[in-house]
Amino acid sequence: MKIKIGSDILQIKKFKAAFKKYPEKFERDIFSIRELKNSEISHLAGIFAAKEAAIKALDLKPGRSWKLIEVKNLKSGKPVLNFSQLADKKNIRSYDLSISHHGDYVIAVVAVLLK
Amino acid sequence: MKKSPLIKILSLISNKKSGRIHQESRLVRDLKLDSLMRIELVAQIEKQLGVEIDEAKINPQTKVEDLERLIREKPKKEIKFKISSWQLHPLIKLIRKILYKIIAFPVLAIFAPVEVSGQEFLEDLDNPVIFMANHTCTLDSPAVVRVLPSRFKNNIALATATDVLYEHFKWAKDLVILIYNTYPFPRFGQIKSGLDHTQELIDKKWSILFFPEGKESVSGKINQFKRGTGFLAVKMGCPVVPIRIWGAREIIPPHCHFPKKRGKISVKFGKPLYFKKKMTSDEATELIEQAIQGL
Numbered sequence: 001m002k003i004k005i006g007s008d009i010l011q012i013k014k015f016k017a018a019f020k021k022y023p024e025k026f027e028r029d030i031f032s033i034r035e036l037k038n039s040e041i042s043h044l045a046g047i048f049a050a051k052e053a054a055i056k057a058l059d060l061k062p063g064r065s066w067k068l069i070e071v072k073n074l075k076s077g078k079p080v081l082n083f084s085q086l087a088d089k090k091n092i093r094s095y096d097l098s099i100s101h102h103g104d105y106v107i108a109v110v111a112v113l114l115k
Numbered sequence: 116m117k118k119s120p121l122i123k124i125l126s127l128i129s130n131k132k133s134g135r136i137h138q139e140s141r142l143v144r145d146l147k148l149d150s151l152m153r154i155e156l157v158a159q160i161e162k163q164l165g166v167e168i169d170e171a172k173i174n175p176q177t178k179v180e181d182l183e184r185l186i187r188e189k190p191k192k193e194i195k196f197k198i199s200s201w202q203l204h205p206l207i208k209l210i211r212k213i214l215y216k217i218i219a220f221p222v223l224a225i226f227a228p229v230e231v232s233g234q235e236f237l238e239d240l241d242n243p244v245i246f247m248a249n250h251t252c253t254l255d256s257p258a259v260v261r262v263l264p265s266r267f268k269n270n271i272a273l274a275t276a277t278d279v280l281y282e283h284f285k286w287a288k289d290l291v292i293l294i295y296n297t298y299p300f301p302r303f304g305q306i307k308s309g310l311d312h313t314q315e316l317i318d319k320k321w322s323i324l325f326f327p328e329g330k331e332s333v334s335g336k337i338n339q340f341k342r343g344t345g346f347l348a349v350k351m352g353c354p355v356v357p358i359r360i361w362g363a364r365e366i367i368p369p370h371c372h373f374p375k376k377r378g379k380i381s382v383k384f385g386k387p388l389y390f391k392k393k394m395t396s397d398e399a400t401e402l403i404e405q406a407i408q409g410l
Contacts, residue, residue, distance in 0.1 A: 008150060018151055022158040023339060024303040024329075029170075030154070037333060052150045061171035062153065 002114040006056030008049040009107045015045040030066045046099040047071040049108035057110040058090055091115040121183055124159045128152050138180040196281045196299035198312055202292050212269050214294055223257050226374045227366050231262035233384030242270050243317040248358035249337045249407055250326040252367045255360050258380045272316050274300035274325045302329045306343045317351050333369045345399030349390045357385035359410035383410045
């Protein structure tokens with residue numbers, strides 16, 4: 001068994017500026033329709049950081065991977081990843097995700113346990 | 116020596132002077148490119164150079180010269196979708212007029228009678244005019260066309276997202292073109308082809324119906340307008356009539372394709388807007404957004 005970890009930190013102000021400048025890019029290539037439903041910017045920044053953290057943890061190449069990983073919230077508010085297409089391919093046994101906001105920054109950490 | 120367009124883009128994104136960016140500079144180590152800047156880089160290359168770069172090709176070892184090579188090797192995006200050669204023909208116009216009268220409008224009247232206000236703002240206008248409306252559901256276009264005066268109703272073309280009608284629903288494309296005289300307008304990336312098609316139609320004195328949000332609003336609130344909205348308004352040089360639509364999404368809610376109930380649609384025309392050539396596209400977009408929000 002192997003543990004892999006990935007993290008990403010983002011300044012929300014910079015994310016907001018990029019999102020405002022290239023909304024089509026984010027809609028087309030990064031976020032799912034469900035993720036965009038909650039269009040509160042700091043929430044989206046957290047999702048972006050979580051996806052990047054997952055990409056690093058799973059040694060994926062960015063690009064198409066963005067849309068293969070979806071971030072959603074359980075009723076309790078805990079963020080979880082939905083990456084069913086990748087789970088089997090990457091031999092993922094279990095994983096955990098944590099997103100934290102502090103002022104104008106958001107950080108996400110993904111830990112993955114491989115079979 | 117003139118700096119390459121790529122180096123100018125990298126200078127803008129990394130906030131480093133272009134004189135300090137060289138072909139051997141590594142994007143991550145030297146220019147400190149992070150995940151967000153990588154997205155911006157790819158988006159700027161697509162926007163300014165018309166080339167789609169696979170983000171996966173940018174890694175910690177990638178140098179500027181590697182990216183220059185990728186851009187050179189990648190062909191520019193082609194215009195895949197054009198205005199159909201038959202759709203503007205006078206005979207097709209006549210068929211469309213008949214289809215409106217005997218099918219489209221009677222069916223609309225059954226599910227969604229349309230109430231209109233602000234038609235007095237159209238009295239002094241003639242083709243070409245650009246009508247810009249908020250987007251709530253698939254009933255928006257027929258509702259607007261239904262209440263336009265004849266000189267516009269029979270001479271209007273609908274800007275339609277290429278990824279929706281011309282790719283996703285391409286099996287229905289010709290029927291929709293026949294009924295609504297749609298033409299392709301990209302929602303993402305380079306919109307030059309959409310602008311060229313619009314110019315072609317306006318030069319032939321067709322009026323345009325355009326939805327600046329680029330997609331139906333799921334929440335019911337008006338989405339941020341696409342940046343091309345203001346550019347289109349300034350470039351085309353014809354009056355822009357803002358339109359507000361209410362009631363349609365209650366009849367066909369988001370993610371539905373058929374009416375869930377009967378209801379009334381309200382269409383309100385606003386005062387025409389005129390844009391000077393020197394106005395920036397951001398200023399024009401904001402004016403149009405305010406005009407529609409204010410109706």
